[in-house]
Amino acid sequence: MLLATISRYTEMATLLTENGADVNLQDNIRDSPFLYAGASGQTELVKLFLTHGARFDVFNRYNGSALIPACERGHVETVRLLANTKNYPINHVNRLGWTGLMEAVVLGDGSEKYQQIVQILKDAGADITIPDSDGITPLQHAKSRGFTAIVKILSSL
Numbered sequence: 001m002l003l004a005t006i007s008r009y010t011e012m013a014t015l016l017t018e019n020g021a022d023v024n025l026q027d028n029i030r031d032s033p034f035l036y037a038g039a040s041g042q043t044e045l046v047k048l049f050l051t052h053g054a055r056f057d058v059f060n061r062y063n064g065s066a067l068i069p070a071c072e073r074g075h076v077e078t079v080r081l082l083a084n085t086k087n088y089p090i091n092h093v094n095r096l097g098w099t100g101l102m103e104a105v106v107l108g109d110g111s112e113k114y115q116q117i118v119q120i121l122k123d124a125g126a127d128i129t130i131p132d133s134d135g136i137t138p139l140q141h142a143k144s145r146g147f148t149a150i151v152k153i154l155s156s157l
Contacts (some may be wrong), residue, residue: 038066
């Protein structure tokens with residue numbers, strides 16, 4: 001199942017899922033089909049895995065959720081889906097001390113897709129005040145990087 005997801009064999013992953021494969025089963029580096037699909041922006045598989053038992057308390061090797069690397073990598077539609085999924089841990093903090101919002105600001109480039117991600121997270125109720133492990137907020141990081149559009153999003157009510 002994980003190999004099908006990694007290889008983007010969507011039909012095979014779908015067949016396996018619909019026949020009972022575990023979307024949460026992790027390999028030796030703690031990847032699972034659900035986590036990997038989120039990280040790689042495979043929105044249709046994420047949607048399928050959500051309907052087939054994707055768990056929100058299974059984390060990757062960075063103690064991260066499927067949302068966090070989706071934010072980092074600019075996968076707008078995957079972020080939209082996960083951020084608006086009922087009971088999804090939108091404010092989960094990984095081992096590095098970062099939320100998905102923080103990763104979008106710190107590891108993103110401030111471009112339109114990252115602006116969209118920040119807006120999606122904010123609209124979905126993400127706590128925009130959660131600082132990193134050094135006490136620096138997403139707004140402070142956005143200001144220091146010159147991401148004026150993201151600063152505006154994070155500053156508006």
